[in-house]
Amino acid sequence: MAYKPPKQGLAGQIFDVLTLLVLTVGALYIPLYLGLAGAAKVPNPIANPTWEALGQNATEQQQWAALGITDPAAANDIITARFDYSFSWVALIVMAVLVIGYFVMVVRLSDKEYREVIEERFGKKP
Amino acid sequence: MANVTSTAGEPERLQLLRVLGPAHIWALGVGIVLVGEYMGWNFSVGKGGMIAGLVACWVAGLLYTCVAMIDSEVTSTVAAAGGQYAQAKHIVGPLMAFNVGLFLVMAYTMLEAANAITVGFLLDTVAGMQGHSGLNQQPFIILAIMFLAWLNYRGVLATLTFNLVITAVAFLAIITLFVSVQFGASNVPLDFSAVTTDPLPYGWVGIVAALHFGLWYYLGIEGTCQAAEEVRSPARSLPYGTMAGIMTLLIAATMTWYVCSGLVPWEYLGQAGTPLFDAARVTGSTGLMILLFVGTTFATLASANGCINDASRAWFSMGRDRYLPSWFGAVHPVYRTPYRAIVFLVPIALIFALGAPLDQVVTFSILSGLLGYTFMTFNMVMFRNKWPLDTIKRGYVHPFHPLPTIVLLILCSTAYFAVFLGYGTQLSAMMCFYIVASLWFHFRRYQFVRRGDQFTMPWPKPVGY
Amino acid sequence: MDTWNILEYVAWALSAMFGVLMLIDLIRIDTTYDNELLISSREGEIEATAERHEI
Incomplete structure (x- = not known):
């Protein structure tokens, strides 16, 4: 049985876009306002x-x-x-953990979603 | 060729217009990137000295050759608007695809903003040379973005033909400057004495640090595959246009380094806003100065133009799959462009172009690009594992696999370290942004996505699933 | 007031014009056509017709 997504209304669509926008602008401007940006x-x-x-x-x-x-x-x-x-080694390690952790998280969650996609497209694994 | 697909019993469908040839792909790829020769790359000289600038130029060239090879293979097989986004969707999975889509939109929108800022800066310089100080740059920044968005809105063929012309002019301007200087058109001789007297002012760490802006020589060449749904024969044109593009850029980058390092003291070069234009100023030739002014303007416009094209394709594709509200997945019934995505991204670009300093915007763009290249490494490995060479026909198969992947991964790690040296806080902020956005997508947004429909390629089931 | 000042005003005017042109067209298209048609594009449609990935 294929997954049936709910239909999203206009308000929901606008809300989702705004969420993403706030995140984006925040990521760029927060370091700037805190004066932590750039060397x-x-x-x-x-x-x-x-x-x-x-x-x-x-x-x-x-x-x-x-x-x-x-x-x-x-x-x-x-x-x-x-x-x-x-530079500080602690900061370097924090950065490395962030980058590697991020990719590991994304690939693992993606794989979970991907299995559903393949199952729906090609049928269950025999 | 029919532009509207309609089969019996199915409703009429709108598609993007398939009109482009390999030359347009070259123009899209090189057009986006060539601006890097006119501004930005020279910060790598500031970061590590003249030699570091050249090493960064070639190391980054190697990185991008790997990118172009890997990308050509995958994209000649996954030919869909959205480029790497569609690749990720078919090979790694939905959440990765969402992230790659964001990398693309962010990298290109930020680059577009950086270009608009440069247009304003250049006009201010010229106005200053003519004795008008304190030019209000805002209207010119806004005009650049508005005009190009309008051009993109009106149709892809005109947009990329325009890009082809102005990119060719900008490229010829670099060659003309190089040749004229070689034949003694400059009042001031070339001087490379700093290479021996001040070879590495920061030592070896300077070379690593320089790599951060060395990427700027080529950043965006991977954008060629965004045009996949608008190219007449993607499997042939995309690898061809991309490879020709990277070769053009390697030549242009080396010539640029040579002329600029020879004509401009490295301490000045390292912080210049428009290095090639400055080199032309040093020659004392008015003709070269005008040519390089035109070249700089054209290069920035071509780049912004390509960025609008690419960012809107990525945004459109995500809307079409409902990763973003489906409203964005619309095609203009007359012009056949993703018009809502184009219009929506205009104010976003303006926010960054008018509100943030250039180096911040550039760093954000570079970082998003870098995350995208990191993705390409494991994407390539998974692609070969899930669909070995004998299971599907590829338009192009790159040689020496997995060597390019390994080289790319090593160079990406080095580049992260380089960015960390100057912009560690931004890097962390950016990673937090992508982590939060990923969680948002996985736990909220993904409920609106149809599962099986995301896989659109006529391929067999992947191995191991 | 010199050339550059005039250019500033011209740039403002042109920006507004391109912006308005796009917005008007967007509104016109959105009200003329059915939204279902506008968002009917599908990925991979070309693949099915033009290029089959078979060996």
Whole structure:
């Protein structure tokens, strides 16, 4: 006997879409609002910057000039900014567990649903 | 060919229009991705230096070659709108399919938002160069999305023919820049001294970190299979268009790295908004500058255009199977496009384009893509196990199985780590989102889905069931 | 008020126009045709007619 799904009314359809929307927007904006998002570079400007001190050779100086930056002081922040790649092992493990756990959960639940589909489409396993 | 299928005793049915050829598939695939050469990839240079940028370019190229090979085999066999979504539905199961559908919609809608942001940014730069500061970018962002959505609404052939033209122009612009610089059109010579003086400013971890944005060179090439129901002969066109696309991109990516790294100091390149346009500015040639401005604009528009196309196909397919409200599974009776899905996704794209910073949007897009590639690895293994090669006819069989799968899985894990290094919080937030959405689907939404109807391919019963 | 200001207004106007065009057409189609017909598309219909996966 094939499974007969209930018919969904308009209100239910709208409700379902809104649920999904709230989830999506939440996932993007909550980290932003909590200020946890992203890793910005930290500039370590040097004192009395010159092109030489900033490690820029003659050609590179020409290139900076062509980009509209002729004063080494203006390029000081851009050149000396560095990312910080230190991380905590706990956070890494939490992430690994989340990703792997997620895929395991999805595949297992999918397989349960998939068996129903195959059974309805091809008949029961002999 | 009849566009409306109607057999005796059955009511008339609307279908998407089957009008596309391999060139359109190439345009859809490359069109979405080529923008990555015009913006975004260069953050990988910022993440790890010039060498890391090049290594990331090639490693990501290897990752995507695996993706294209695996995807071509499955999609030449499961030819349905929704692409990987329909693959997951037939091979892994409904919940996986729902998740893959969400990956696709999120990856493409976010990429579309990122493109619109770039259009606004580029116009602001140009206005600034002409002495008009403080341009209001909003109307241009909205216009880009509205116009392309309208184009998509009006029909797929015009949309992708438009894409073919502007993608070709954007691609030729990169080649022209490369060739002109080679023949000395630049006032400033190429300089690669940073490769030796400052080879790896962050050491080896920089190369791993660079992989995060290295993906951006190719992200979205897998979108070609969304057009499966609109291609004249999917089993041939899809693998052909996809493979041609990845080759185009490998060439374009390497040339882009070469020209940009040679002309722009890496510290500047690593944070530039429009790297190829900046490289053209350095050459001092007005002609090249205009060409690369046009190229950048076209590339972003082509990408946004392809994204609207792909995201709406995925959303439409999910509506058609009632994974989402069935209202979305509608086809326009005249234009034969999934018009409700197209219209619905417009405000969503606008929310992200107007409200979130570019790197966040890009990261969300990359992450959704990455989850999709991870899915492809076990999808491929299950596909070969459930239907061994001698049980169904495949349009294309990729060589060296399971080597590409293993390589893809290793590279995906590395890419997760790379994303984690910069954007660990977003990664966790995103995983929580997908976990909650999965539970919602399994325990609430799935009751509305007809079980047996989900399996639509004329295949034998899978082995082991 | 220079060219760029004018362009801003043009962009607003065009955005509104494309948006309204789509919405009007959507409403027109939804009220003209039966919803059952509009959502009648099925996956795999092509497969049955054009390509059989048999060896």
